[in-house]
Amino acid sequence: xxxxxxxxxxxxxxxxxxxxxxxxxxxxxxxxxxxxxxxxxxxxxxxxxxxxxxxxxxxxxxxxxxxxxxxxxxxxxxxxxxxxxxxxxxxxxxxxxxxxxxxxxxxxxxxxxxxxxxxxxxxxxxxxxxxxxxxxxxxxxxxxxxxxxxxxxxxxxxxxxxxxxxxxxxxxxxxxxxxxxxxxxxxxxxxxxxxxxxxxxxxxxxxxxxxxxxxxxxxxxxxxxxxxxxxxxxxxxxxxxxxxxxxxxxxxxxxxxxxxxxxxxxxxxxxx
Numbered sequence: 001x002x003x004x005x006x007x008x009x010x011x012x013x014x015x016x017x018x019x020x021x022x023x024x025x026x027x028x029x030x031x032x033x034x035x036x037x038x039x040x041x042x043x044x045x046x047x048x049x050x051x052x053x054x055x056x057x058x059x060x061x062x063x064x065x066x067x068x069x070x071x072x073x074x075x076x077x078x079x080x081x082x083x084x085x086x087x088x089x090x091x092x093x094x095x096x097x098x099x100x101x102x103x104x105x106x107x108x109x110x111x112x113x114x115x116x117x118x119x120x121x122x123x124x125x126x127x128x129x130x131x132x133x134x135x136x137x138x139x140x141x142x143x144x145x146x147x148x149x150x151x152x153x154x155x156x157x158x159x160x161x162x163x164x165x166x167x168x169x170x171x172x173x174x175x176x177x178x179x180x181x182x183x184x185x186x187x188x189x190x191x192x193x194x195x196x197x198x199x200x201x202x203x204x205x206x207x208x209x210x211x212x213x214x215x216x217x218x219x220x221x222x223x224x225x226x227x228x229x230x231x232x233x234x235x236x237x238x239x240x241x242x243x244x245x246x247x248x249x250x251x252x253x254x255x256x257x258x259x260x261x262x263x264x265x266x267x268x269x270x271x272x
Contacts, residue, residue, distance in 0.1 A: 001097070002118045004127070006134055006170045008162070010103065010112040011238065012047040012055070016156040046237065047158075052110035055151075055158055056103045062151045063102055076100035077114065077137055086133065092126050095119050099134070101142070101162065106176050112138070112162045131170050138163040165235045189214045191244045200227075200236050207244050219243060 045051075052059070067073040077099040082090070097117045104113045114134050122130070137143060143162040151158040191203075191210050204227055211220040226239050240246065 002121060004116040004118060004122060004130075005104075005173060006114045006116070006131065007104070007106075007111045007173060007176065008113075008138070008168065008170050009164055010049060010052065010110055011161045011164065012052055012059075013044055013159045013161070014047060014156045015044045015159070017043045044156075048238075048241070049109040049111060052103065053105045053108060055153060056105055056110055058153050059103045059151055059158070059160060062149065063146065066146060066149060067100065073100075074098065077134065077142065080137075080141070081133060086129075089129060092122075092129055095122065095126070096130065099130070101134075101137075106173065109176075111176070134170070135163075135168065138168075164238060188243065188245045189216075191246050200233055203240060203246075204236075207240050210244055216243075 047055075064073070067076060072079045075098050078093065078096055081093050081096075081099075086092075095118050097119065099114050099116045101112060101114045103110050105111075116130070147159060147161055149160075151160065189210050191206055204223075208220045208223060211217070211223065223239070223243055227236050
């Protein structure tokens with residue numbers, strides 16, 4: 001058997017209050033100020049790939065239980081592969097014996113990864129077919145299903161999001177190290193958020209001002225276009241994070257305050 005791994009970004013939300021009145025997607029689709037009630041009781045955090053590693057074991061255990069409950073733990077995604085137009089792609093189905101998603105931590109950052117076992121090497125077009133299939137599962141199929149599943153832990157409930165609306169793509173593990181090196185070289189400017197800045201448009205203004213001050217006028221204009229194409233608060237926040245490193249002093253409405261500090265640079269043998 002051969003093994004293929006398809007990596008992609010992953011994000012999550014932690015709800016500390018058991019906010020039963022919200023649909024799971026509300027965390028990603030609305031500004032926190034719209035989600036919170038007048039009393040501001042709702043209390044939750046958006047988690048990036050850097051925040052998720054400490055929860056990876058609980059997440060993977062929940063994913064495994066989910067597949068077992070559906071009695072699909074042996075083949076995973078491939079049990080639903082031959083559907084619609086893919087009925088003509090029997091050769092891919094016969095090659096790929098299983099395709100199971102999980103969380104994997106690389107260089108202290110969590111990624112979504114679908115791990116495939118195949119009987120032989122996949123052709124380039126077969127890999128693209130699988131990427132398209134997995135993207136569909138993440139956005140409308142299993143990804144939506146697992147996003148609705150509460151993953152409890154001591155202190156709250158976690159909701160997982162395998163799919164991102166903007167710039168979603170799969171990549172190889174080797175590309176992770178290259179991407180991290182490029183991001184490190186960019187040395188993103190830092191923006192310190194104040195407690196009253198819970199509105200995405202307020203944050204956008206601050207980010208654009210910082211970019212202009214940093215001599216990045218082109219990036220400031222590009223950012224405006226990209227934010228205009230975003231369809232949710234979570235997506236917009238993710239886009240902003242590609243241009244600046246945001247630090248938080250006081251609780252932004254809808255967020256639990258967390259200590260943010262510089263992480264020590266650590267080399268990982270997996271990149272060598």
